[in-house]
Amino acid sequence: MQVLDRVELYHVAVPLPAPFAPSWIPGTIREKTTFTLVRFTTDDGVDGWSAFPAAGRERAGLGDPLASLFLGLDPTDLDLVSERIHIMAVGGSFNWWLEPAIWDINAKTAGLPLYEFLGGGADRLKLYASGGELKDPMARREEAEARFAEGFETMKVRVHDFDEAVDIEAITDVARHMDGRMKISVDCNQAFRLTQNGGAPLWSLDRAKRFADAAADAGLAWVEEPLWGEWHEAMAELTAYARVPIAGGELHLAGYAELERMVKLRSYAIYQPDAMWAGGVKQCLDVAKLCRAEGVRFTPHCWSTCYGFIVNAHVFAASGFAGEELYEYPLAPPGWVPEGRDGLFTEPMLHDRGWFAMPRKPGLGVEIDPDKLAHYGTCYFRASRREVHWMPEALARIG
Structure with missing residues (x-):
């Protein structure tokens, strides 16, 4: 043995x-x-x-x-x-x-490649570009234009201001600028607070509802992590209220047990567990099966390291959702780019016009x-x- x-x-x-x-x-x-x-x-x-x-x-x-x-x-x-x-x-x-x-x-x-070993057959993943920095309106427009020119059809932007009017204008401006040429989503990063080097806003349910209204009016594809991660019932209330899909679930350390409760509560419309935090490969695939049974959406989070990206890509490729949902592609030039994130590997994990080809070598x-x-x-x-x-x-x- x-x-x-x-x-x-x-x-x-x-x-x-x-x-x-x-x-x-x-x-x-x-x-x-x-x-x-x-x-x-x-x-x-x-x-x-x-x-x-x-x-x-x-x-x-x-x-x-x-x-x-x-x-x-x-x-x-x-x-x-x-x-x-x-x-x-x-x-x-x-x-x-x-x-x-x-x-x-x-x-x-x-x-076998891991996703095939797990029973998956999706050898190409359609991606969305996931920006990681706050930007002023003109810089955000330029970012969206750059990602659109590279072949992405959807881009996720970030908001994190104490003034909710600033956050609402951020999503409204870029959506108006792209004018339907590209879908825009947004990550509010409210599920956890990393305040060791600076302060951060903490949204209330009322603020999240106002933001969701603005996001729906702007035609956003989804709103990610608009509330503290442990507020399961409040998130369920927001998801039921919102006219735009509410997404999250990346860092739930208890894994399947907590995410099962959230799925049953309908805390989110889109579940995004990250295998590196939320239970590993096995439990994340179990969450995907539960999402399928409960009629909700699934696509993993993957912002962390070179291994975070590829591990969750295998999870997504084996989940059964790869033909329906988009996979996250972290990209925030000039700092956070594949050549830097994947600098330990023999070659970086690049996209091709908004698609990622799963590796064919055994294992990861x-x-x-x-x-x-x-x-x-x-x-x-x-x-x-x-x-x-x-x-x-x-x-x-x-x-």
Whole structure:
């Protein structure tokens, strides 16, 4: 029987080509994409990879739990893998991002791309361009024109102002400017608050209703995360009220259990769980099945790392919704572009006139460039079923 035999952890910091100011973290300028990278290897030499955002040493203590909880496991026992992730959560840390690395192993062992291993057949995904920064009206018009020229038919913009009139004018202006040539959607980023570097508005249900009215009048395709993520009943009231689809669900750490309740409540019209946060590949596919049974929409969120994009692409390609919905394509030039986000890979994951071709190689289908890993990455933990190696000198070098 194949078992997980070794594990390695890296901190990776890849420079972006230009500074990037994410709208959901006010006051933050990113000049690098930084993440924790995990590599599991089986006793017969099959490896699986995944990654999750990390500024520096916040996951420095992850190695010992990984070694004690995962090494020796049968990688095909995904229920036990999920149970071990729950055990880690009891200690205060959700790590659903680890689970896709095990799926990478299983699909490689089967010699299939992950989405085919999961029973999916969608080898091309139609995309929407997902902008990540706040912009003044003229810059936002220019952004929409650029994405339209590149072949995208839908673009998502961001709003995050304390003054609701500013947010309403932002969506109204760009929709009026594009005049039906391109669909516009909007992410309000109200489901969570990342205020470590700057203040952020907290919308009430009344404000969300007024914004939804304006979005419907402007003809927007959907409104994403207009309320705090734990307000399930309030979101259901908003969804029932709104004349525009309400979307969300990306960071619900309890996974299927919480999302099932939200689907049954009709908290959203479109559910967007991210496998790296909201339960892993298996639970997100279970959510997709539930969405189908309940007659609501499904398409994953994927803003995080190079692995966040490709893991959720496989989920979407296997979900049964790929022929009906659009998949998110993060794109915020000049800073957040595929060449920067995917800078660890042998080649970036590019779109072709608003379409993404799923990789044909086994597993997740992406390859790490070993020279880039050596240059941008620091291995700080390595363990096998026989021995454990911490690298304190490596940890000291991580910012």
